[in-house]
Amino acid sequence: MSNVQQSLDSMLGLDGAMCCALVDANSGMMLGQAGSGLDLELAAAGNTEVVRSKLKTMSSLKIADKIEDILITLGKQYHIIRLVASKQGLFLYYVLDKSRANLALARRKAAEVETELAL
Structure with a gap:
């Protein structure tokens, strides 16, 4: 098991x-951050709304399932939102340079970190 900062630092090891x-979806506040390139406080709050909206839509559609991750593909970046299954209300937010990143490896890394995360 890894603490929050070790987990986030390990995510930055991938190319791109x-x-x-790590974000608390109940408040929109960050519990930890690593790297640069975006205003992560603003991104945390905004992506909290993305998660809430998707959960509300699933509820309205009576979809009895769980979100593993949400992928947002921009022209130059990938944004991965990975819900932490063992800690309800938390998600990992991961930003990658699309020209250098391997999306499959990034999703696997986010899943690995999610399962090993210790608070």
Whole structure:
């Protein structure tokens, strides 16, 4: 098991990784951050709304399932939102440079960190 900062720092080890954060989806506040390139406080708050909206839509559609991750593909970046299954209300936010990142490896890394995270 890794603490929050070790977990986030390990995510930056992948080629193309720019920044990442652990976010409390109940408040929109960050519990930890690593890297640079974005205003992570603003991104945490905004992506909290993305998670809430998707959960609300799933509830309205009566989809009895869990979100593993949400991928947002921009022209130059990938944004991965990975919900922490063992800690309800938390998610990892991961930003990668699209021209240098391997999306499959990044998703695996986020899943690995999610399962090993210790608070």
